[in-house]
Amino acid sequence: MDNGASSYRRYLEGDDEGIADIVREYKDGLILYLNGYVDNLYTAEDLTEDTFFKLMTKKPGFSGRSTFKTWLYTIGRNIAVDWLRRESKQTELSPEDMEQYQKDESDLEHAYIRDERKRAVHKSLRKLAPDYRAALWLVYFEDFSGREAAAILRKNDRQMKNLLYRAKQSLKSELEKEGFTYEEF
Numbered sequence: 001m002d003n004g005a006s007s008y009r010r011y012l013e014g015d016d017e018g019i020a021d022i023v024r025e026y027k028d029g030l031i032l033y034l035n036g037y038v039d040n041l042y043t044a045e046d047l048t049e050d051t052f053f054k055l056m057t058k059k060p061g062f063s064g065r066s067t068f069k070t071w072l073y074t075i076g077r078n079i080a081v082d083w084l085r086r087e088s089k090q091t092e093l094s095p096e097d098m099e100q101y102q103k104d105e106s107d108l109e110h111a112y113i114r115d116e117r118k119r120a121v122h123k124s125l126r127k128l129a130p131d132y133r134a135a136l137w138l139v140y141f142e143d144f145s146g147r148e149a150a151a152i153l154r155k156n157d158r159q160m161k162n163l164l165y166r167a168k169q170s171l172k173s174e175l176e177k178e179g180f181t182y183e184e185f
Helices: 003-014 018-036 041-057 067-089 093-111 116-126 130-141 146-154 157-177
Strands: none
Touching: 003 018, 003 041, 003 067, 003 093, 003 146, 018 041, 018 067, 041 067, 067 146, 116 130, 116 157, 130 146, 146 157
16 A cells, blocks of 8 residues: 555544645645646645545545555546636636736746756647646656556546657657757657
8 A cells, every 4th residue: 555545544544644644745746737737826726725625524435446646636637627617617817817827837837847958848748738738747747657647537548548649749749849859758
């Protein structure tokens, strides 16, 4: 059993430190992953909080059929999809708010992505379709296996393999447009 699963089990047994361990371990990666869906850092932070809140209040059962991280990211993804559905029915943000969100997101990106090569990859990644961006993020930045990423994205293994292939080809094309010298993934 991985550390997240054991921390969750401790929490379910009454040890509040278990949920604190989960938040410390997975918060940053989950925020960045969800930011890829909603393209807004503040919203991604809120959705991450909602994910942890759901763990604390609803206490869903973890079956162990996947890793704890895969299970947690799937919950986060479902919360983000629900938010996107609700949000599509509402009005857009004001330009001033959007500029502030983009500035804050940019500050986080610069802290997270240290050198020029990573920035070029990240910039090109943002231009990809959401499914492509999510697949590449999960596999290459979050170190999920193809099977785990497929479970999160609700794809079968073959669909995931095809999605990753098309995503890498699309990323390659975007990088070449930016003048980036492509190296094999």
